[in-house]
Amino acid sequence: MKKAAVILCVLVACCFAVWFVGFRADGEDVATREPQDQPSQQGVNRPPRTPSVETQPRNDLKFVDVTTGSGIDFEFQGPPTEKAFMIEQNGGGVGLFDFDNDGTLDCFFVNGARPGRPNSELSSSNRLYRSVGEFQFADATRHSGLKAHGHGQGCAAADFDNDGFTDLFVTSFGRDRLWHNNGDGTFTEVTKTAGVGGQLWGTSAAFADLNADGLTDLYVVNYVDWSPDDPLCHPPGRDDVNFVCSPLDRSGQIDHLYQNMGDGTFQEIARASGVGIEETAKGLALAIADLTGDGWLDIYVANDTSPNFLFENRHGMKFEETAVLQGASISSDGSVGAGMGVACADYDGNGWFDLAVTNFRGQPNDVFANLGEDGFVPTNDTLGMDAISRAKLSFGIVFADFNLDGYPELFVANGHIHDWSFSDVQSEYHMTPQILLNERGRRFIDVSKGSGSYFNQKWLGRAVAIGDLDNDGDSDVVVTHADKPPVLLRNDSAQDGAGIAVRLVGTTAARSALGTTVRFVVDGRTIVTRVRSGTGFQAAHDARVVVPSPPDGQRLDSIEVTWAGGSRERWSNVVADSRQITLTQGTGEAVTVEGDE
Numbered sequence: 001m002k003k004a005a006v007i008l009c010v011l012v013a014c015c016f017a018v019w020f021v022g023f024r025a026d027g028e029d030v031a032t033r034e035p036q037d038q039p040s041q042q043g044v045n046r047p048p049r050t051p052s053v054e055t056q057p058r059n060d061l062k063f064v065d066v067t068t069g070s071g072i073d074f075e076f077q078g079p080p081t082e083k084a085f086m087i088e089q090n091g092g093g094v095g096l097f098d099f100d101n102d103g104t105l106d107c108f109f110v111n112g113a114r115p116g117r118p119n120s121e122l123s124s125s126n127r128l129y130r131s132v133g134e135f136q137f138a139d140a141t142r143h144s145g146l147k148a149h150g151h152g153q154g155c156a157a158a159d160f161d162n163d164g165f166t167d168l169f170v171t172s173f174g175r176d177r178l179w180h181n182n183g184d185g186t187f188t189e190v191t192k193t194a195g196v197g198g199q200l201w202g203t204s205a206a207f208a209d210l211n212a213d214g215l216t217d218l219y220v221v222n223y224v225d226w227s228p229d230d231p232l233c234h235p236p237g238r239d240d241v242n243f244v245c246s247p248l249d250r251s252g253q254i255d256h257l258y259q260n261m262g263d264g265t266f267q268e269i270a271r272a273s274g275v276g277i278e279e280t281a282k283g284l285a286l287a288i289a290d291l292t293g294d295g296w297l298d299i300y301v302a303n304d305t306s307p308n309f310l311f312e313n314r315h316g317m318k319f320e321e322t323a324v325l326q327g328a329s330i331s332s333d334g335s336v337g338a339g340m341g342v343a344c345a346d347y348d349g350n351g352w353f354d355l356a357v358t359n360f361r362g363q364p365n366d367v368f369a370n371l372g373e374d375g376f377v378p379t380n381d382t383l384g385m386d387a388i389s390r391a392k393l394s395f396g397i398v399f400a401d402f403n404l405d406g407y408p409e410l411f412v413a414n415g416h417i418h419d420w421s422f423s424d425v426q427s428e429y430h431m432t433p434q435i436l437l438n439e440r441g442r443r444f445i446d447v448s449k450g451s452g453s454y455f456n457q458k459w460l461g462r463a464v465a466i467g468d469l470d471n472d473g474d475s476d477v478v479v480t481h482a483d484k485p486p487v488l489l490r491n492d493s494a495q496d497g498a499g500i501a502v503r504l505v506g507t508t509a510a511r512s513a514l515g516t517t518v519r520f521v522v523d524g525r526t527i528v529t530r531v532r533s534g535t536g537f538q539a540a541h542d543a544r545v546v547v548p549s550p551p552d553g554q555r556l557d558s559i560e561v562t563w564a565g566g567s568r569e570r571w572s573n574v575v576a577d578s579r580q581i582t583l584t585q586g587t588g589e590a591v592t593v594e595g596d597e
Contacts, residue, residue: 295566
């Protein structure tokens with residue numbers, strides 16, 4: 001069955017690869033084509049089709065740009081140039097984590113470099129900013145020991161050795177790096193001793209306990225073979241203009257899966273585990289979650305111009321690629337997508353984690369609804385996503401319940417890689433970002449124009465990180481750009497009620513608990529969410545889970561956690577008289593799972 005799935009993937013890629021190359025032979029951007037009507041899908045439980053005439057919904061989503069005066073002065077050092085190198089297009093990643101355990105999120109930004117340009121000054125380094133108050137930060141890079149230079153891409157954060165302090169991993173075009181948190185505000189690079197110094201083109205990465213042994217493993221997504229010494233690319237008929245080369249013309253790079261051995265080292269097991277698919281691997285993003293409902297964490301990878309991967313966890317660090325069989329391999333219009341970013345959440349409230357994947361301009365951003373045992377089904381047309389997304393080239397994408405109504409919204413960062421200003425082609429380069437209001441799982445509405453000044457400006461948007469930066473019980477946003485400084489957005493949305501940030505601490509499970517499934521019962525209603533592992537694009541997110549508090553602001557009916565491997569634990573009548581609570585494994589009531597002895 002696995003062999004048949006791989007063969008089908010290759011056939012699909014061959015049939016549709018020509019559809020997407022970033023530009024047509026006559027120089028026309030793919031987005032200038034008229035989108036085709038999508039075939040309806042019968043016999044599945046889907047929301048009703050969006051009517052052609054709609055009333056504008058009430059928009060309570062509001063975000064305020066609080067970057068100025070925050071103390072964050074980071075500038076990305078590898079922006080696009082006239083050379084149009086592929087490495088210049090991804091921008092730098094961002095991570096939100098509490099490195100000093102003071103209860104507030106700190107910000108880390110991954111820096112890049114121009115090919116051949118040496119870097120030594122602090123402004124060209126990766127940067128760590130320590131929170132010193134409400135949206136106030138101090139540069140802690142030099143003191144922390146995180147000063148480093150190179151072609152940085154993304155990052156991941158987790159306590160890989162279970163010592164109570166969050167460690168940091170950075171992907172690069174070149175050598176990836178791992179820093180151990182010493183617990184005193186400083187980090188020590190342990191890349192070599194840990195054995196995680198991959199030297200491919202690493203993009204996104206994620207930590208999670210994939211074999212349920214209480215140790216956090218590491219998955220690294222790699223992109224394509226490329227060198228700054230490669231010949232430059234040009235649009236058809238214009239040898240005087242440099243253009244970003246297409247990934248279709250590059251070989252894919254195998255992803256890395258590092259198993260945590262528990263002694264400070266990792267063992268690379270991609271091929272042995274079943275995730276080492278090299279021929280069609282051109283990954284840019286991933287999400288780790290229990291997608292099949294068996295209690296074990298699965299891995300979903302968005303590939304650029306090749307079919308996406310879904311690696312189902314078969315236990316014991318063995319995985320099977322089932323994206324075709326599960327219906328989550330290619331775009332809803334039948335084409336092979338240009339997967340850039342991945343979001344993962346239960347957007348429709350059916351208790352299963354759905355997927356959203358960003359794509360190139362002219363293609364829809366895909367939404368795959370999870371139907372449980374029946375796999376995934378594309379719901380772009382019924383959700384209204386086709387019309388919303390086809391005119392954009394999207395990178396970072398994240399689900400978050402910004403208005404605390406129990407239904408997660410979508411935040412999307414947009415921006416092209418091709419600047420067509422030299423020609424008559426009508427295609428935007430800088431683009432407006434989007435905030436998409438979730439109407440109770442039935443459709444997504446673009447309410448960006450009324451959601452704050454940031455959404456009315458054009459950017460080369462790249463990474464998006466979500467976290468409660470001011471500890472007020474809702475999700476704020478940090479966005480990076482390929483050619484401009486990052487932006488901090490405070491969530492000032494009108495909300496149905498207060499929110500609570502819940503932190504999970506594993507004891508027999510991995511301490512960071514990334515990827516863990518959490519079920520909240522609030523005022524009789526069940527909300528299923530997860531601790532983010534991966535998701536977005538080159539980003540690391542707040543490890544706390546933000547959910548609505550009950551109407552009286554005092555108690556949640558229950559919180560049920562499914563730890564890695566399937567063991568469950570329930571906390572009943574949880575007191576919610578503060579904006580933050582911590583749940584430590586072993587302090588709740590064990591839940592008997594059907595089939596347990």
